[in-house]
Amino acid sequence: AQSVAQPEDQVNVAEGNPLTVKCTYSVSGNPYLFWYVQYPNRGLQFLLKYITGDNLVKGSYGFEAEFNKSQTSFHLKKPSALVSDSALYFCAVRFLNGNNRLAFGKGNQVVVIP
């Protein structure tokens, strides 16, 4: 079955420093991978996706993610974190059956310290 793992619970980073949120995946076949962000009392917002092509995917708000097949990882990165990036970040993988069913990781709370 398709699944993703987000090994950390909380990621603390100083404002201006690089931010990395880790995600590893376990899939049958080629993975469709996504990152979503959730701000307090809001729904999940799409950040970026990897389906095929370049391993480095650029998304919203200056975020990017690198697909690494050998390490089965899809870490989310931002070169310089902002306080407004503090939120809950979810990695997700799509099931192969074409119904756009996503399996989410448990989420990582990112805290950007001013």
Added chain:
Amino acid sequence: EPEVTQTPSHQVTQMGQEVILRCVPISNHLYFYWYRQILGQKVEFLVSFYNNEISEKSEIFDDQFSVERPDGSNFTLKIRSTKLEDSAMYFCASSEGSNSPLHFGNGTRLTVT
């Protein structure tokens, strides 16, 4: 930018009662979904809906649950005979195509007492 809207934002109900959670997907989207997030836990898939029928449902989506698109704009989730463990945040989502990113609403927080 168009968005998915959900009502109500918070619903409190007594155990055993029926609730209907409402969603208005983005107007040109064809695929609709319900997910839920129990406090402090993962976001879980419930059901996907396309062409006026369920295309897939998870093991959570048992006979207690049903979905309906009663008109051209609304997409509802009905929970019959609610249980305490149904307390969660319920998110509606829609997508333009089967490979397109999901757009989520802000959720309905359901509290069953």
